[in-house]
Amino acid sequence: MSLPLLPGRECGGCVECCRVIPLNLPELAKPTGQLCAYCVDGAGCGVHAIRPQTCRTWFCLWRVVELSDDWRPDRCRIVVRPDGIEDGVITLFVVRRSDFLASLELFGVVAGWLAEGIEVALSVPGPVGTYPARAVVTEWLRPAVEAGDPEDFARRVIQSLDRLEQHDWQSDGITARYAVEEHPFTPPEP
Ligand code: SF4
Ligand code: SF4
Numbered sequence: 001m002s003l004p005l006l007p008g009r010e011c012g013g014c015v016e017c018c019r020v021i022p023l024n025l026p027e028l029a030k031p032t033g034q035l036c037a038y039c040v041d042g043a044g045c046g047v048h049a050i051r052p053q054t055c056r057t058w059f060c061l062w063r064v065v066e067l068s069d070d071w072r073p074d075r076c077r078i079v080v081r082p083d084g085i086e087d088g089v090i091t092l093f094v095v096r097r098s099d100f101l102a103s104l105e106l107f108g109v110v111a112g113w114l115a116e117g118i119e120v121a122l123s124v125p126g127p128v129g130t131y132p133a134r135a136v137v138t139e140w141l142r143p144a145v146e147a148g149d150p151e152d153f154a155r156r157v158i159q160s161l162d163r164l165e166q167h168d169w170q171s172d173g174i175t176a177r178y179a180v181e182e183h184p185f186t187p188p189e190p
Contacts, residue, residue, distance in 0.1 A: 015035070
């Protein structure tokens with residue numbers, strides 16, 4: 001999916017999608033949760049000019065919608081996933097737990113989404129090479145939002161994550177294969 005990006009917003013030092021997104025392409029296969037071997041710590045993609053098309057078109061919603069800088073995934077530890085957005089569902093993929101889960105920023109933004117009729121899902125990664133767990137939690141979070149109670153909201157988020165982490169993880173069946181440089185590719189854009 002390709003969504004219009006916010007002008008002036010850059011990934012900076014974030015490389016979360018190079019870890020969380022599974023790829024199973026002829027030139028690059030990477031199990032879910034495995035940091036891509038082409039990813040250079042602190043510098044981003046080491047094969048940027050010839051990176052696969054999937055990498056060119058997949059962006060988290062922090063690159064697409066107006067969320068504060070606190071929401072950059074490597075800061076808040078949440079990747080706001082684009083899949084599901086056409087159906088009115090925003091998925092908060094909690095890569096790692098952090099204080100952000102108890103922040104007024106998260107509470108306020110989710111409250112705004114619920115007020116707009118947007119559904120919210122929470123998702124957590126499993127072991128490397130397995131599909132993540134995900135559940136729509138709109139109605140579970142709603143009482144805390146309607147009561148204006150951020151502490152209860154944070155408790156409900158944590159309880160949801162606890163439950164998701166008991167998931168029966170399923171293998172994604174992907175074997176790592178790194179061959180971008182050997183594969184024929186479309187010349188980089190000018
Ligand atoms: S090829 Fe580059 S952009 Fe794609 S996952 Fe690897 S490091 Fe990230
Ligand atoms: S997760 Fe979002 S901000 Fe981070 S590298 Fe990917 S697209 Fe950029």
